[in-house]
Amino acid sequence: MSASPVSAPATPRLYHITLSPFCRKVRLVLAEKRIEVELVEERYWEAGSEIFKRNPAGKIPVLRLDGRLMAESQAICEYLDETVPSPPLMPTGALDRYEVRRLCTWFDDKFNDEVTKPILSERVWKKVMKAGYPDSRLVKSGLRAVKDHMDYMTVLLEQRKWLAGNALSLADFTAAAHLSCLDYISDVDWDRSATLRDWYATVKSRPAFRSVLADQVPGVTPAPHYAQLDF
C-alpha cells in the first residue's frame, strides 16, 4: 500500500469587505507577518449571506486559519502576534503592552464610533447597500471629531517615535486601518499636522500596505492621492 498523499494545508482565507477598518487591521497584520491570505468579499447585508454560519456574532472579519473560523479583529491580531512572532507587533513590557491595547481600543471603539462609522456609513455604505441618502449632520459631526483625534495623535507622536511607544506596534496598524478608510474617500486633512502626515507616510510605505492601497470599491472612486506614497 502506498503512503497516503500528504494534503497541503489550505491557504488562510479572510472573509472581509474592502473599506472595513477591522478587516483592514487583520489584512495589515497578516501581510506584515508575511502570511498569504485569500480574500473573499462577505456581503453580509445581502439576502443569502452565510455570515452567521461563520461567526455567531454576525460580524466581519472572519479568518479561516488551520481549519478554524476566527472572529474579532483584536483577538485575531493578538493570536497572530503570539503564534507568528516575527516581526513583533506587541512590545515585551507589560506597561508597553497596556499602552498598545489602550490605543487599539481608542481607535476601534472611540474613533470608530465618532469618526469612521458615521462617515463611512453615510458616505459609502448607504450607497453600496442601496440604503438611502447620506445624513449630512452625521458626516459633519464625524469630520469635526476627526480633528480632535488628529490633534491627540499628534501629541502622542511628538513624544514617541510610534503611536504607542518607540516601536511599531498593533496600535499603529489599528490607527492606520481607520485612517486609510477615510483617506480613500479623501476625508483626512493631512495639512492639519505634518507630524501625523509623516507617520502615515511611513506606515503607508510598508510592503504590508500594498494590498490595501490597491483596493477599489465599485462605484466609489478613491481620492487621487490615496495610493501615492508621497501625498
Added chain:
Amino acid sequence: MSASPVSAPATPRLYHITLSPFCRKVRLVLAEKRIEVELVEERYWEAGSEIFKRNPAGKIPVLRLDGRLMAESQAICEYLDETVPSPPLMPTGALDRYEVRRLCTWFDDKFNDEVTKPILSERVWKKVMKAGYPDSRLVKSGLRAVKDHMDYMTVLLEQRKWLAGNALSLADFTAAAHLSCLDYISDVDWDRSATLRDWYATVKSRPAFRSVLADQVPGVTPAPHYAQLDF
C-alpha cells in the same frame, strides 16, 4: 542625619460608577487578584467633572496605580493579569487566549450594544442623570436580545466548564460584570437556562464578587434576589 522615611505606596484608586459593566469588570479582577482599591465615584456627566484630565477618552473606569492613570477596562485587566499572575485569568495557550479575548469583546461590544447599554441607559441612567423618561422600545429590544445571548452562553457552557474553556478566565468576569448590572434591576430571566444559572451562581459566590453584591444605587432598589447566592 536620619534616614528619610520610606513613603508607603498609595492605595490604588478606581474612578468608577456603580452599575457600569466596564468598571465592575476591573473591580472583579482587582478583587480576584486581592489588590485593595479605593473606589471613587466619577459622576462624569455633571458639570465640573474632571474626567478628561484623568482620561483623554473621557470614559470610565480609570485606575490610578503606582502613580499612573490607566484607562480601558480590557487593557487594564490584561495588564493586571500580566503583572499579578495569581490567580491566572488568561490561559497559557495562544488558541485558548484567543477564545478568552473573542468572548471579552463579545460582551463588551455586542452584548453591551444590544443589551446592557440600551436597558441601563433607559431604566437607570436617565433617572440618575435626570435626562428624561425611558424609551420602552429600547428596553424591549434589549430584553429580546438578552434571550439570544443567554442561549449562546448556554451552548458554550454545555461544551465547557467555564465560558471560554475549562478554566475560569477574564471572559467569565466580563460576562458576569454585564449580567450583574442587569440582575441588579431584575432583568435576567434565570428560569430560561439552569446551565447559565449554575454558572452565574458559581461566579457570584466567589469572594471577589462581594463588593459588587453590596452595591446600592441611590433611588434604584436592587432586585430582592440580587445579593443572594441561592437565587
